[in-house]
Amino acid sequence: MTQACPSGATLAEAEEFLNAHPEIEAIDIVLHDSNGIGRGKIIRRHELASLYKSGRHMPISILGLDICGEDVHETGLIWDQGDGDLRAWPIPGTLKALHNTKPARAEVFMSLYELDGRPMTSDPRHALQRQVDAFAARGLKPAGAFELEFFLLANERDAFGKAQPARDVLDGRMSRKTEVYSVDHLHGMLPLFSDIYAGAEKAGIKAETMISEYAPGQYELTLHYREDVMQAADDLMRLKRIVRQQARAHGVTACFMAKPVEDYAGSGMHFHVSLQDETGRNVFAEEPGAGWTDTLLHAMGGLRQTMGESMLVFAPHLNSWRRFANQSYAPVNTAWGVNNRSVALRVPEGEIKARRIEHRPAGVDANPYLVGATVLAGILHGIENRIDPGPETTGNAYDAEEATHIPRDWREAIQAATASEFLKEALGAEMHRTFTAVKAAEYARVARTVSDVDFDLYLHTI
Structure with missing residues (x-):
């Protein structure tokens, strides 16, 4: 007997997506750990239907990793449980085509569940859902949005081993000044920003204002307010992936460290x-x-x-x-x-x-x-x-x-x-x-x- 998808995703969603996107060859299936790192697999187009019908087995240890991807035994998620498999299921509404990829790809967010369908409570999504449910029980619904600040850096460090701002992708200019709120400064990155906005639109994210922030190479991208805070968190996670992917395609590094440059503001x-x-x-x-x-x-x-x-x-x-x-x-x-x-x-x-x-x-x-x-x-x-x-x-x-x-x-x-x-x-x-x-x-x-x-x-x- 086929187990019902505990996340609420349906096979019809996958089939409609594949029919609408015959160009898609592969799909990133992404599960976020405690550090917010996307971990998972890349599956081929023909595997998508089975993902929605049966989920995908993944080791429980995937949620017990440190920032380097090493096992943290003190989590109790490694050998205490024999590093057995649990089942990851797709999240409804998160299957989206990616922009500017060759060959054409998509991604879908996943969440981990026990084999009997109960939420695996070391999954960060389930932690947020618990609090959303607590408000729902009181007749309240949280709404919100996250701001995204980030740096665009050169792929190489300077002569002193320090991070340096990326050159404009338009004409190769570099500014080491604090170009805060400079509109003209934004123009040098417009080809990259256009791809970021295109990726956000494909993903159904309302990315809005771009700002040159309070450090060389620092920017802020605002997101539309959501009536669902889970959607707001998904938007932020997905937008980070979009910015990182498009920056890489344009030959620069998107940096989401809180403080990459000691003498200037962090993100x-x-x-x-x-x-x-x-x-x-x-x-x-x-x-x-x-x-x-x-x-x-x-x-x-x-x-x-x-x-x-x-x-x-x-x-x-x-x-x-x-x-x-x-x-x-x-x-x-x-x-x-x-x-x-x-x-x-x-x-x-x-x-x-x-x-x-x-x-x-x-x-x-x-x-x-x-x-x-x-x-x-x-x-x-x-x-x-x-x-x-x-x-x-x-x-x-x-x-x-x-x-x-x-x-x-x-x-x-x-x-x-x-x-x-x-x-x-x-x-x-x-x-x-x-x-x-x-x-x-x-x-x-x-x-x-x-x-x-x-x-x-x-x-x-x-």
């Missing part, structure tokens, strides 16, 4: 989020002339209270922590404010009906499924416990004494996250164990590595 992944009730009304929106709603304030209270123990989700790598510095446009404490880019939680200016929280701590290197799950859990914690966010910060939040400070570094963040009961509930016990075990293993790897910095500082001086 964030700000998460804009609001809540809708069953009528579609934004429950964060105040009445005209009234003050902030209790719902909005309590949501920020919950986010402030849980931010410190959650920072590992928002800054998951050693490099992530280089982004947090005074006057850097990255938050260094839990302050909240209105129309203020120095705070961690910003209420943007705009129409009342679009009232939302801009959550600013996450770097672009974070996993949006885990970021979404953690932020939603913090909001729910604040609403249900009616947590006061404290006074609004006006002016420079980098000098705000009343704002609670976040962990100082990666090691402290790993310790806080590992001990956090809130984060265990937010991600689910298995996802929490997997994620924190992977981070601890990566910390150990970095700590034992002798780097160029060691030689620069100590070789000829001690």
Whole structure:
């Protein structure tokens, strides 16, 4: 007997896609691990129907890997379970043709399930779905969008081994200046940007404004607000793949490190989020002339209270922590404010009906499924416990004494996250164990590595 697809995908979707795209020869099947790395296989066209009918067996260890693809035994997902196979199933609506590929290819996102069809709870998608379901049980639906900041870098380092901005793909010019908001500067990358937009359109993503950001070679691409935060996370994951693929096709490197250049701003992944009730009304929106709603304030209270123990989700790598510095446009404490880019939680200016929280701590290197799950859990914690966010910060939040400070570094963040009961509930016990075990293993790897910095500082001086 054929097992019903637990994700809700149907064979009809695959058949309609193949009929509409006779040019497609192969399909990337992509499952995202705790680091947000796409892992999976490339299948041939004739295999797609069986993927939708029967799923695809994949080893459970695929979700227990570190950033280098090495097994992390402490996750309990390797030999504790004999590295057996579970079944990955396609996610409805994620089968999309890819732009500018030869031969023509497509991709589909996958999620991992137990053999009996239960969600495999170390899969980041399931962590986010748990929180979406928690709001649905209360008659609420989270909506949102992630911002994508990234660098376009030359494929080669400079004479000092440092990353350098890519030359314009149009005419080969290079600028080492901070071309923030320069429209003319964007023109040199227009052929690449056009391919990014074409890829996004094929994928059904409403990619919108392109901005030259606050560092040489840094850009920001905004995404259309979604009424479904899972779709918002999918958009971000897919758009990163599109940017990376198209940059490579144009001979440059798309960089999603949080801080690739030490003297300039890093790249964030700000998460804009609001809540809708069953009528579609934004429950964060105040009445005209009234003050902030209790719902909005309590949501920020919950986010402030849980931010410190959650920072590992928002800054998951050693490099992530280089982004947090005074006057850097990255938050260094839990302050909240209105129309203020120095705070961690910003209420943007705009129409009342679009009232939302801009959550600013996450770097672009974070996993949006885990970021979404953690932020939603913090909001729910604040609403249900009616947590006061404290006074609004006006002016420079980098000098705000009343704002609670976040962990100082990666090691402290790993310790806080590992001990956090809130984060265990937010991600689910298995996802929490997997994620924190992977981070601890990566910390150990970095700590034992002798780097160029060691030689620069100590070789000829001690």
